[in-house]
Amino acid sequence: MENKIYILMNKPRGYVCSAVSDSHKTVYELLSEDLQKMVQGEKRGNRLHSVGRLDCDTSGLLLLTNDGYFSDYMTRSANQIEKVYEVELRDYVSTEMQIKYENELKKGISLPPEKKSLEQKALPANVKFIFENDNLCSKKCLITVHEGLFHLVRRMFLALGNKVESLKRISMGKYNLPSDLMEGSYLFFEL
Secondary structure, three states: OOOOOEEEEEEOOOEEOOOOOOOOEEHHHHOOHHHHHHHOOOOHHHOOEEOOOOOOOEEEEEEEEOOHHHHHHHHOHHHOOOEEEEEEEEEEEOHHHHHHHHHHHHHOOEEOOEOOEOOEEOOOOEEEEEOOOOOOOEEEEEEEEOOOOOOHHHHHHHHOOOOEEEEEEEEEOOEEOOOOOOOOOEEEOOO
């Protein structure tokens, strides 16, 4: 029986979740040489891979494993694994508009097409705005989603007329990004 490896990484912006890239650094370059060899492993079922993906401009929690069953469970849409993101928006959102955002996202919003993804309906999501000082307008929030569609969070806010400036995943299921784990660093965990 092969050893199963489970890694929790704090992915920095500017890295892609792909084994090879012509234009960007890959998350696998942040791993030790021994782990990098597992990315190109001989046996396809034992290759180290990311559990889902974070796009190049998204930072935060990324799980890596060579356990296909774990990866499949965490990414299968029927399991609706909860993912929480910290979002910073381009535009401040007034109290009145925050209610509109919350209501629209709770219903499930129609996502605009982008690149390879056609227009589609997102599952219901929850948003909670974060207030700075006494300002009731905010451009920061936490959003909880239960699926992994292409550029999902970015497209949700685009549908609401705003733009995501910064996106960081802070949890995926029961796995949380430790506040003291520096960007580009990783740790091993057990199931």
